[in-house]
Amino acid sequence: MKSRHDTLGTAALLLLILIAWEVAGQLRLVADGTLPALSAILTRLFAERSDYWPHILATLETSGLGFIIGNLIAVAAALVFCLWPIGERLLRGVNIAAFAVPPIAIVPVLVIALDGDVARITLAALLVYFPTMTATLAGLREVDPRSLDLVSAYGGGKLKALLLVRLRAAVPAIMSGFQVAAPAAVLGAILAEFGSGARWGLGTFLLGSLGRGEPDRLWGIGLAATAIAGVGYGLAALAAQWTTGRNRAVTIAPPPSESTSPQVERWRRSLLTLIAVLLPFLFWQMLLLAGDLSPIIAKTPLGVLDYLFFSNASPSAQSRLLQALSETIPITIGGMFIGLAVAFLLALLSFATPVVMRALLPFALVTQTMPLVALTPLAVLIFGRGITVTLVITISVTFFAAFVLLAQGFALIPRPAFDLVDAYGASTLQKLRLIAIPASRKWLFVAARLAMPKALLGVMIAEWLATGKGLGNLLNQSRGYLDYGMIWTVAVVSVLVAIALYQLTYTAERLTER
Amino acid sequence: MQGLPLSFVDVEKTFHIKGQALTVFEQLTLDCPGGSFTALLGPSGCGKSTLLRLALELETADAGSILVGDERPSAARKTGAVGVAFQDAALLPWRNVEDNILLPFQVLGTKPPDPEHIGKLIRLVGLEGFEKARPEELSGGMRQRVAIARSLATEPRVLLMDEPFGALDLILRRQMNLELQRIWSAARPTTLLITHGVDEAVYLADRVIVLSARPAEILADITIPFARPRAPELLRDPQFHKLCDEIGAYLEPQQNQTEA
Numbered sequence: 001m002k003s004r005h006d007t008l009g010t011a012a013l014l015l016l017i018l019i020a021w022e023v024a025g026q027l028r029l030v031a032d033g034t035l036p037a038l039s040a041i042l043t044r045l046f047a048e049r050s051d052y053w054p055h056i057l058a059t060l061e062t063s064g065l066g067f068i069i070g071n072l073i074a075v076a077a078a079l080v081f082c083l084w085p086i087g088e089r090l091l092r093g094v095n096i097a098a099f100a101v102p103p104i105a106i107v108p109v110l111v112i113a114l115d116g117d118v119a120r121i122t123l124a125a126l127l128v129y130f131p132t133m134t135a136t137l138a139g140l141r142e143v144d145p146r147s148l149d150l151v152s153a154y155g156g157g158k159l160k161a162l163l164l165v166r167l168r169a170a171v172p173a174i175m176s177g178f179q180v181a182a183p184a185a186v187l188g189a190i191l192a193e194f195g196s197g198a199r200w201g202l203g204t205f206l207l208g209s210l211g212r213g214e215p216d217r218l219w220g221i222g223l224a225a226t227a228i229a230g231v232g233y234g235l236a237a238l239a240a241q242w243t244t245g246r247n248r249a250v251t252i253a254p255p256p257s258e259s260t261s262p263q264v265e266r267w268r269r270s271l272l273t274l275i276a277v278l279l280p281f282l283f284w285q286m287l288l289l290a291g292d293l294s295p296i297i298a299k300t301p302l303g304v305l306d307y308l309f310f311s312n313a314s315p316s317a318q319s320r321l322l323q324a325l326s327e328t329i330p331i332t333i334g335g336m337f338i339g340l341a342v343a344f345l346l347a348l349l350s351f352a353t354p355v356v357m358r359a360l361l362p363f364a365l366v367t368q369t370m371p372l373v374a375l376t377p378l379a380v381l382i383f384g385r386g387i388t389v390t391l392v393i394t395i396s397v398t399f400f401a402a403f404v405l406l407a408q409g410f411a412l413i414p415r416p417a418f419d420l421v422d423a424y425g426a427s428t429l430q431k432l433r434l435i436a437i438p439a440s441r442k443w444l445f446v447a448a449r450l451a452m453p454k455a456l457l458g459v460m461i462a463e464w465l466a467t468g469k470g471l472g473n474l475l476n477q478s479r480g481y482l483d484y485g486m487i488w489t490v491a492v493v494s495v496l497v498a499i500a501l502y503q504l505t506y507t508a509e510r511l512t513e514r
Numbered sequence: 515m516q517g518l519p520l521s522f523v524d525v526e527k528t529f530h531i532k533g534q535a536l537t538v539f540e541q542l543t544l545d546c547p548g549g550s551f552t553a554l555l556g557p558s559g560c561g562k563s564t565l566l567r568l569a570l571e572l573e574t575a576d577a578g579s580i581l582v583g584d585e586r587p588s589a590a591r592k593t594g595a596v597g598v599a600f601q602d603a604a605l606l607p608w609r610n611v612e613d614n615i616l617l618p619f620q621v622l623g624t625k626p627p628d629p630e631h632i633g634k635l636i637r638l639v640g641l642e643g644f645e646k647a648r649p650e651e652l653s654g655g656m657r658q659r660v661a662i663a664r665s666l667a668t669e670p671r672v673l674l675m676d677e678p679f680g681a682l683d684l685i686l687r688r689q690m691n692l693e694l695q696r697i698w699s700a701a702r703p704t705t706l707l708i709t710h711g712v713d714e715a716v717y718l719a720d721r722v723i724v725l726s727a728r729p730a731e732i733l734a735d736i737t738i739p740f741a742r743p744r745a746p747e748l749l750r751d752p753q754f755h756k757l758c759d760e761i762g763a764y765l766e767p768q769q770n771q772t773e774a
């Protein structure tokens with residue numbers, strides 16, 4: 001229960017942050033006015049409101065449709081994977097690839113292959129799919145085993161367990177997936193507008209405003225985008241809160257045993273992995289065949305291989321690629337760890353003092369939806385063009401999803417667990433160590449899986465727009481030179497890197513289970 | 515609808531936790547004739563709940579056979595012949611009392627009973643007025659009573675109960691004992707009741723089985739001679755107490771050593 005006292009505390013803290021912002025803006029404290037006063041941003045927004053409406057409506061439509069379609073596919077896929085775990089193994093490559101493709105890199109390809117509107121909605125749906133799918137699947141699997149025993153005791157099979165127990169038990173997890181998906185849909189819509197030459201949309205508006213170097217306009221557009229995402233996030237958060245209270249198990253449930261997943265022989269496992277690796281390439285090839293696209297613009301998997309290994313351009317391409325990778329990978333891993341750590345600390349903080357959480361959440365949301373492209377020029381002005389700006393941007397894109405998942409994990413801890421240690425006079429710190437951290441372990445790994453590809457995306461965008469290093473920069477340069485071979489190569493290599501990092505979190509999870 | 519026989523023959527069960535083997539049953543044989551009432555006693559951790567889970571095929575035995583009627587448990591449970599109340603109530607937290615009791619029907623895919631039947635069960639366990647309450651709004655004992663009502667709802671021919679009255683106060687426990695006896699006498703499901711209460715076992719059962727510590731063996735198999743229906747006055751009968759003391763002796767640690 002949220003007490004009156006808490007609500008007041010939240011409001012006071014929020015007010016304090018807003019006042020600090022206003023003062024910093026008025027006195028031009030941050031990087032010589034890069035952070036304008038809130039009042040200045042809002043005044044400008046109000047004065048230009050008639051310019052905003054058509055853009056807002058266009059983005060609302062694109063992101064809304066993408067949100068609905070992406071979530072429908074995501075929940076359906078999670079249900080299939082839950083009933084048929086082999087399906088998840090087979091499609092693991094496709095899943096991660098769909099999520100890890102740097103959105104900016106594929107916008108031009110999507111626009112070539114699809115109708116403008118469809119391309120934009122596709123990108124929004126694509127960014128929605130993965131967070132909802134993983135959260136839903138975790139929710140479907142993380143079920144009180146006693147409820148499953150009960151269904152089995154009355155002869156119920158997998159389907160009954162899914163319909164009567166898992167689906168309902170997963171509702172809070174699905175909602176937390178929606179919470180992450182709402183800003184993702186807006187980000188996808190804006191990135192797609194940005195790169196597709198759309199007439200309307202906040203991304204288009206942003207593109208038109210970038211050159212003018214007016215921080216208050218950039219912030220205004222960012223706030224408008226945040227407001228759209230905020231509505232979606234808020235609705236999902238409300239639904240999550242409403243359903244979580246009833247889902248909390250009444251007594252402490254043991255974690256589900258590992259032995260439920262069937263042991264497959266080594267050769268079958270290798271075969272599954274091989275298919276999982278090959279399927280995305282197959283899809284890619286089939287998509288290009290279906291779209292009947294020019295092989296110069298649309299490279300097939302073999303086309304990329306040819307470019308990278310057997311053409312005249314190969315040696316130079318290889319050395320540029322290796323150089324870029326050596327710059328991008330270390331900072332991705334570092335940024336991911338810091339982002340996760342920040343998310344974990346913030347989730348702990350909000351768990352210990354919900355007041356802080358509610359005050360910080362709006363700002364967390366801003367960093368998530370303020371389109372990276374808008375945020376990056378501002379971040380550059382504040383942090384310069386060095387490694388710091390890459391780290392800042394990476395952390396700010398990774399931590400939000402991780403934070404929501406971890407907060408959800410903490411919220412699901414059954415109350416008797418705390419009553420028990422409370423009975424022994426445990427301090428908040430002890431409660432964290434004894435209960436919150438072990439109970440959230442699984443969520444920490446889900447969060448890591450979500451954060452990995454995002455970290456790569458953040459690094460690449462920072463590289464593209466700010467630092468002039470690494471894969472992001474290579475992609476940007478190749479766009480300029482119309483070097484389609486390199487554009488495709490970077491997209492593929494970045495997905496492969498993301499998949500390798502993703503796989504690493506599974507290995508780490510298995511290691512900590514010992 | 516007579517109770518179905520339940521039999522365990524040469525059952526062997528070993529758990530493996532992190533490479534450590536833990537043998538719960540080496541070669542256990544137990545036969546519960548159709549319509550009988552068997553109470554199972556034994557030290558904590560000896561394998562009572564495991565035996566119940568084996569009877570439902572929620573665990574699979576490493577060797578031996580378990581039959582409900584003439585079917586494997588996994589087949590028998592699909593017919594709705596088996597009712598179960600687990601040691602912890604295992605209620606779905608998002609369902610109210612009524613809907614939790616209705617769950618077995620939905621799992622079995624059978625027609626839900628008429629509301630009067632559910633109402634009767636809820637009154638039987640003394641929860642009238644709480645039909646719409648959710649588990650988190652109930653006390654531990656109340657949750658257990660919902661689980662008892664649920665186990666009876668399908669009018670099972672084999673009734674498995676794992677310490678169903680563990681969280682109840684003495685008065686309520688006696689009351690529920692009486693009700694269980696009444697229901698059992700009317701429908702005669704083959705009943706396996708796990709309990710820590712020696713007096714409860716003697717009061718309710720035809721036969722009391724005492725298991726030893728792990729690996730569990732049958733230490734004692736005692737037929738209870740008292741005629742039915744058993745009145746509450748039996749609890750004050752010197753004969754009754756003598757029998758309770760005799761059985762209680764098997765549960766004392768040193769006795770276990772000499773007998774086993």
Ligand SMILES: Nc1ncnc2c1ncn2[C@@H]1O[C@H](COP(=O)(O)OP(=O)(O)OP(=O)(O)O)[C@@H](O)[C@H]1O
Pocket residue numbers: 529530531536538556557558559560561562563564565601
């Ligand atoms: N799924 C499992 N995995 C590993 N070991 C288990 C499992 N289930 C039970 N055990 C072990 O088997 C033994 C018997 O457990 P069981 O729950 O059957 O005991 P019990 O007789 O019901 O005890 P109590 O009276 O305390 O309920 C215990 O030592 C327990 O640790």
Ligand SMILES: [Mg+2]
Pocket residue numbers: 562563564601676
């Ligand atoms: Mg037990």
